[in-house]
C-alpha cells in the first residue's frame with residue numbers, strides 16, 4: 001500500500017511539473033497573438049488541451065491519495081467492487097473498475 005502511495009505521489013509531482021512547463025509555454029505563445037492563425041496558434045491550443053487533461057489527471061491522483069487515507073482506495077466508485085490490481089498498476093489513480101470504465105465510453 002505504501003509503495004502505491006509513493007507511485008501516486010511521484011505521478012502527481014511529475015504531472016504538476018508538466019503543467020508548470022506548459023504554463024510557461026502558454027505564456028510565451030500568448031505574445032504571438034491569439035486569433036491570427038498559423039502553426040503557432042495550433043501548437044498553443046494543443047498545449048492548452050494538454051494542460052487541461054493534465055489538470056484532470058492531477059485532480060484524480062489527489063482524489064486517489066485522499067481515498068488511500070480514507071481506506072477506499074482501489075474500490076470502484078460506481079459498483080463498489082475491488083479494482084483489478086493489474087489495472088491499478090497501470091492506472092494507479094483510476095477510480096473505476098474496467099467494466100464501469102468501459103461502460104462509460
Ligand SMILES: [Zn+2]
Nearest residue numbers: 076079097100
Ligand atoms: Zn465498477
